[in-house]
Amino acid sequence: MITLISGTNRPESRTRLFVDYFADQLRRLGEEVAILDMADLHHGYFQEEMYQGKPGNADLVALHRRYIQPTRKFAVFAPEYNGSYPGVLKLFLDGISVIDYAGNFAGKHVALVGLASGRAGNLRGVDHLADVFAHMGAWVLPNRLPISSIENLIAEDELSDEETKNVLRKLAEQLIAA
Numbered sequence: 001m002i003t004l005i006s007g008t009n010r011p012e013s014r015t016r017l018f019v020d021y022f023a024d025q026l027r028r029l030g031e032e033v034a035i036l037d038m039a040d041l042h043h044g045y046f047q048e049e050m051y052q053g054k055p056g057n058a059d060l061v062a063l064h065r066r067y068i069q070p071t072r073k074f075a076v077f078a079p080e081y082n083g084s085y086p087g088v089l090k091l092f093l094d095g096i097s098v099i100d101y102a103g104n105f106a107g108k109h110v111a112l113v114g115l116a117s118g119r120a121g122n123l124r125g126v127d128h129l130a131d132v133f134a135h136m137g138a139w140v141l142p143n144r145l146p147i148s149s150i151e152n153l154i155a156e157d158e159l160s161d162e163e164t165k166n167v168l169r170k171l172a173e174q175l176i177a178a
């Protein structure tokens with residue numbers, strides 16, 4: 001199974017449209033896919049108890065057991081918020097790190113995709129995220145994919161740009177081969 005993480009909790013986030021396209025491509029290639037959307041997190045996780053460690057908040061533990069622990073490969077889609085990736089994603093990574101640090105990302109493969117309204121495709125935020133995943137022991141795929149001006153790539157709530165579809169398909173193949 002490959003887990004895709006949609007890295008923002010913003011309602012009607014455009015990032016999720018790219019995640020859905022990537023998920024379809026992986027399924028077409030025969031992979032089982034799970035999608036963990038930061039919009040699905042309960043705000044109640046993010047209290048001071050989130051740092052208590054084991055056994056940890058029951059709901060957060062359940063998400064960890066379902067989406068993170070059994071998975072060997074991930075693709076993380078990070079929109080650009082103020083020149084980096086969204087804080088909710090870091091909060092989630094910190095929250096699960098105190099539950100089971102070794103079982104999270106160590107020795108696992110992670111593909112990173114940046115998305116932005118602007119021209120930089122969140123390449124800087126993806127680099128920040130790559131450092132965090134490397135710190136947690138993950139193998140980050142060398143193809144860090146920046147996607148810029150994303151409003152222009154969408155039509156009728158779907159990814160419509162052929163070139164972007166091509167690069168995402170290629171990344172899906174690379175993640176499967178990793």
Ligand SMILES: Cc1cc2nc3c(=O)[nH]c(=O)nc-3n(C[C@H](O)[C@H](O)[C@H](O)COP(=O)(O)O)c2cc1C
Pocket residue numbers: 008010012013014015016079080081082083084115116117118119120150
């Ligand atoms: C809090 C916040 C900060 C943002 N900062 C940036 C930014 O620094 N650079 C940029 O190109 N776009 C920025 N954006 C626009 C996002 O790139 C845009 O919302 C895009 O659609 C991807 O995010 P989404 O999944 O929330 O839709 C920001 C959006 C929000 C909500």
